[in-house]
Amino acid sequence: MSEMEEQTNPAPQFEELPDAPPKPRLKLSWPGKLGAVLVLFWVVIIFIGPSIAPYYEADILDEELFIVPGGDEYPDTDFQMPSKVAYLGTDYLGRDTLSRILYGARTTIGISFVATMLAYLIGVTLGIAAAVGGGWLDTGLSRINDAFLSIPHIMLGLIVIAAVGSTIPILIGITGFIYATSVFRIARSLGQDVMVSDFVEAAKVRGEGLWWIITREILPNIAMPLATDFGLRFVYIILFISSLSFLGLGVQPPMSDWGSMVKENLAGLLYGSIAPLVPSLAIATLTIAINMIVDDISAHSGGKLAKRMI
């Protein structure tokens, strides 16, 4: 125990030196804090959404609920405006919009998150392999990657979906693969920077193995920039999957998903229904919130120079 203390104690002394780099501390400005609150809100909804939803996602509401005294005996249930029965109105089939948003959070955010993880798994693994391996491995992987990057993402998605159709595993697989190309580029260039640093050189001279260098030197050093990029990539993937669903090529009914909810209810727009607007806003609150956090963190870690100069 005392040995451990002796080993950890010298650290604070270093930090007191005037030249010591400031301890990285995550301080968010107000947009960043607002973003964090919103993201937290949606994370909670993912877990408790279905249990607090007033109706089941596929339930078509009963006409009787909409009967007002002195009104129509058989009232319309589709594209209803917000009321006590349905707090956010109903959709084109007369289903409760709020319940569908609460259920859909799980689908939209869940699929996007898994796809982002997959993109990172493929991208980081291959990116680091290229950075560490170098030579023909690097050239080969980079050329293949460049070829995929020169096709617009949405085109790649459309081509594959045209060929094999759209199920949730295919959707996750293709999105993960498409975005792995961007992750690969970032992971590779970050990895290359670390590979030429003195401490990796020292580790090599010490005789450390490749695995040790990757896990102890490279990964910890590229983790922070990759984490920021993860946020951005997650936003792009949410937008990408929602766009595919919006085109009718993503999540298929009767599952509720925010992108397809916009598509289904687009006709309601002409009657001034808010049904297509609510899911779009749900996507927007989540993506703007993540971007505000990412923007805040990157503003703190870089770009300070330009601000100081002027």
Added chain:
Amino acid sequence: MMLQAILRRTGISVATLFVVSILIFVGTSILPGDVAEIILGQMATPESLAALRTKLGIDQPPHIRYFMWLGNLLSGDLGVSKAGSGFGTIGTPISTMISGRLGNTLLLAGVVAMIAIPLSLFLGLLAAMFPGTRLDRTVTFSTLSLISVPEFLVATLLVLVFAVHLGWLPAVAYLSGTESGWQLAKALAIPTLTLVIVASSQIIRMTRATVLNVMSSPYIEMAILKGVPRKRIILRHALFNAIGPIVNVIVLNLAYLISGVVIVETIFAYPGMAKLMIDGVQTRDLPLVQACAMIFCATYIVLIFIADMASILSNPRLRHPK
């Protein structure tokens, strides 16, 4: 030296185009079943299938088929669509389906570019000139919000305001080809506005970042220390060095417009290329998807090529590679 750099870039673009065509071909050919089965439908017998396959040339091995497809593509023959085919008839030629549609998409993209580029350069420079002020924060925050929302949110909001509540503009942009100029302008207004908003936000942010990046270079520091006024530093020193990267940003964003166009044409039922391609994907009309994808990807690669050219021409260091 410069010629060499340009030739090298041209070579890379042609090679990329070639690889992309292989990817598109492989991507759409991995499935069992072929055009012959679709055309013959339920009338298919093994003999008639074999005969039609020979006639269409799809009994050849994949690599021969690829070169036949590429050769036809280069000579302007885009193949036949699945649409209108079946019961022994061969479908509509894709070139007939695309002509007209291509013009519509180019019209939309052209109008968007003409409005979005000057607007976003102005706002981006303005934000970069007064960093940290309320103006800059407003521009930064609103563009950040706009790039993080889906295109269809912008489109639906605009329809709600201008078509439903105010009733000024039509909510769909279906063209019959007989509209007067004024009707055409009204039909194009909301789709154009949507794309302008989406594209400008990106260009504004990147223009601002590029100029601020140049602002942190040593010669600007020198100018600051010399006591040159800030406005003069930006307009005389920073802007000229930022032109290359800014042109790059503009062209790249025009390329990103492709995904925006796909969404916008779908929402407004606009008869353009992207809508045609989406319909192709929904009916799994692979020859049509192949042809459309090839046209979009070629446009994208040409735009990226132009962006690279712009940076080579504006940056002496890239003009004379070591």
